[in-house]
Amino acid sequence: MKPKTNSVGTIELTFEIIEIVKERGEAGVAEIAKVLDQPKSTVHSHLSTLEQNEYLVAENGSYQLGLRFLDLGEITRKRKKIYREGKDEVEKLAENTGELASILVEEHGRGVFLCRPKGENAVQLDSYDGYRIHLHTTAAGKPILAHKSKAEIQRIIDYHGLPRRTENTIVDTDELFEHLTEVREQGIAFDDEERLRGLRCVGAPIRNGEDEVVGTVSLAGPTSRLQGDVFHEEYPDLVQQAANVIELGITHG
Structure with a gap:
């Protein structure tokens, strides 16, 4: 950026x-x-x-x-190995859970959804393939921030700020750095109505062969369904498993 x-x-x-x-x-x-x-x-x-x-x-x-923009966008997306190797896996994740799954990558300090397959019960949101978000507002973006250096994170904050989306959004720099340390140590990120009121999300990092985080896989759904063990154990396990499969494809595919 x-x-x-x-x-x-x-x-x-x-x-x-x-x-x-x-x-x-x-x-x-x-x-x-x-x-x-x-x-x-x-x-x-x-x-x-x-x-x-x-x-x-x-x-x-x-x-x-x-529609020429559609042509350019699809060519750009298909050149991303994380998309080619991950598309089928996140579609399976959405189908098996009935929720909204996604692959997110970072570009110019913002998160960009490469694909957002919907399960049969998935909520209708404001986002779509290609939609750009602030990384600090969601579990899909936090793992990307968490694996950047403090200087890189600060540059993103200086450029894009820490806008508040809901009353739960982390907008204090010190609090965010502390939170990102937890995300990095746990290998999983949670978003409890931080981007959209009524929505929860679980995200895990996707690494390449050099152990660099190149994106995330996530599941999002309403708070009425993402609670208890589903939110804290079942879905975190599922997104980590999906991330692992995508990583193998990126590294050895």
């Missing part, structure tokens, strides 16, 4: 426009120009270029993201 330095203004504006269209679903020239405080002519030029190159689609005066 690097700070934004020496960026090219026109390119950065293009990405800001893409982000606005993504967040709003669709947006027109005037709306985007107002948000960015840019001339309509400048915004229109960027939008037209993106449309001509098939990254945006124009419809009734508004612009939407084009």
